[in-house]
Amino acid sequence: METSISGDPATHGALDHGRRRRRALIVGGVFLVVALALAAFFMRGGDKLAAPVDTSPRVTVIVPGRQAVTARISAVGNIAARRDMPVGIPGEGGIVRQVLVDAGTWVKAGQTLAVVDRSVQTQQAAAISAQIDQARADAQLARQNLNRAKQLVANGFVSRADIDTRQAALDGANARVALAQAQLAQQRALIGRLDVRAPTSGLVLTRAVEAGQVVGPGSTSLFRVAQDGKMELQARLADSELARLHVGSPATVTPVGSALRIPGQIWQISPVIDPNTRQGTVRIALPYNAALRPGGFGSAEIGGAAGNLPLLPESAVLSDAQGNFVYIVGPGNVIARRDVKTGEVGERGVTIASGLSGTERVVASAGAFLNAGDKVHPELQAASR
Structure with a gap:
C-alpha cells in the first residue's frame, strides 16, 4: 500500500524551512572548520618565518661568590715523645x-x-789524696829551708846560688801540690760520672x-x-696538603682505641719532601696525657688556613687527565673551560683554592654532557651558604 501525503500548504512550507536550515548549519560548520584549519596553518607558518626554534640546552648555573672557609685535613700517624x-x-x-x-x-x-x-775509683782517689799530703809536706820543708838560707846570706854563709836552688825546690813542691789536687778533682769527677x-x-x-x-x-x-712529658703525633701528608698548613695550625688528636679528643697544634712541618712518595712529615705538639703512649697510633683533624674562597657543589667540579676544571658560561652564553685547584671537600661542597674569583657563572651540573664552545640557555640558581 502506498501512502501519499496530501495536504496542507503550511505543512509543506514547514518541511522546506527545516531542510534549508539544516543545510545552512552544515555549510556554516564546514566553513568554520576550514577557517580554523587555515588559521592554524598560517599561524604555524608565521611563527616559523618570524623566529627559528631555540634548540640550546638549558643548564643550571651558580655564581658562588666568596665565603669564609677553614681547611680541614684528616691524617693518621705515630705517637712519640716530642724530645725522646x-x-x-x-x-x-x-x-x-x-x-x-x-x-x-x-x-x-x-x-x-x-x-x-765505684770501689776501685774510690781507692784511686784516696791514693791521690795521700800524694797531696806528701806534696804539701815537701813544700813546707822547702819553704823553711829557703827562709833559713835568706837569714844566712847576709853573713856570707850562704851564696846567692844556694838561695836560688832552695827557691826552685819550693816552687817545685808547690807545683806538685797543685798537680795532685787537680788529679784528685779529676778522679772525683770520674766517680761522679x-x-x-x-x-x-x-x-x-x-x-x-x-x-x-x-x-x-x-x-x-x-x-x-x-x-717534660711532652708528646707529639707524627703524620705524613702529601706535598699539596702541606702547602695548606702552617706552624701553629690547630689540630685535634684521637688515640686509637680511645674516644678522647686531645687538642694540639703543629709545631714543625718537614722542610723536605720524600722524592719517592711525595710526602712530608707534620709534627703535632700535644700535652701529656696517659692515653698518649709513644709507639702508638692516632688520627688527627688538622685545621689549615682560613680564608674567603668560592664554594661549589661537587657536581660542578669535573676532572680529566689535565686535572680538575669547571665549565663557566661566558659572553653570549657560550661554554668555556676553566681549570681550578680544589681545596677541602665537605658537606657544604668543594672549596676552590684557585682558578675562580667567585663572580663567574659556573655550570652547577650536567657539565659532563657539555663541551667548550657550546651555546646554552643558563638558569641561575642561588649559591649555598
Missing part, C-alpha cells in the same frame, strides 16, 4: 749496683737514675738496665726520658 732523650753511661762504666727508677717515673733534671760500682743522671726533667719511658749488669760506654741506652 736516650740516657747512657757517661763514664767508663762498671757493675750496676742500684737502679733507682722505673718506666713511668717522673724525674727531675740531674736526678740519679742508677749507680755504678758513675751515677747515671737524668739529663732533663720528664717522664721515664723505658728502663733497659738491672742491678748486677755490666755496662760501659758502648752499651745501649739504659733509659729513655721524654722531656
Whole structure:
C-alpha cells in the first residue's frame, strides 16, 4: 500500500524551512572548520618565518661568590715523645749496683737514675789524696829551708846560688801540690760520672738496665726520658696538603682505641719532601696525657688556613687527565673551560683554592654532557651558604 501525503500548504512550507536550515548549519560548520584549519596553518607558518626554534640546552648555573672557609685535613700517624732523650753511661762504666727508677717515673733534671760500682775509683782517689799530703809536706820543708838560707846570706854563709836552688825546690813542691789536687778533682769527677743522671726533667719511658749488669760506654741506652712529658703525633701528608698548613695550625688528636679528643697544634712541618712518595712529615705538639703512649697510633683533624674562597657543589667540579676544571658560561652564553685547584671537600661542597674569583657563572651540573664552545640557555640558581 502506498501512502501519499496530501495536504496542507503550511505543512509543506514547514518541511522546506527545516531542510534549508539544516543545510545552512552544515555549510556554516564546514566553513568554520576550514577557517580554523587555515588559521592554524598560517599561524604555524608565521611563527616559523618570524623566529627559528631555540634548540640550546638549558643548564643550571651558580655564581658562588666568596665565603669564609677553614681547611680541614684528616691524617693518621705515630705517637712519640716530642724530645725522646736516650740516657747512657757517661763514664767508663762498671757493675750496676742500684737502679733507682722505673718506666713511668717522673724525674727531675740531674736526678740519679742508677749507680755504678765505684770501689776501685774510690781507692784511686784516696791514693791521690795521700800524694797531696806528701806534696804539701815537701813544700813546707822547702819553704823553711829557703827562709833559713835568706837569714844566712847576709853573713856570707850562704851564696846567692844556694838561695836560688832552695827557691826552685819550693816552687817545685808547690807545683806538685797543685798537680795532685787537680788529679784528685779529676778522679772525683770520674766517680761522679758513675751515677747515671737524668739529663732533663720528664717522664721515664723505658728502663733497659738491672742491678748486677755490666755496662760501659758502648752499651745501649739504659733509659729513655721524654722531656717534660711532652708528646707529639707524627703524620705524613702529601706535598699539596702541606702547602695548606702552617706552624701553629690547630689540630685535634684521637688515640686509637680511645674516644678522647686531645687538642694540639703543629709545631714543625718537614722542610723536605720524600722524592719517592711525595710526602712530608707534620709534627703535632700535644700535652701529656696517659692515653698518649709513644709507639702508638692516632688520627688527627688538622685545621689549615682560613680564608674567603668560592664554594661549589661537587657536581660542578669535573676532572680529566689535565686535572680538575669547571665549565663557566661566558659572553653570549657560550661554554668555556676553566681549570681550578680544589681545596677541602665537605658537606657544604668543594672549596676552590684557585682558578675562580667567585663572580663567574659556573655550570652547577650536567657539565659532563657539555663541551667548550657550546651555546646554552643558563638558569641561575642561588649559591649555598
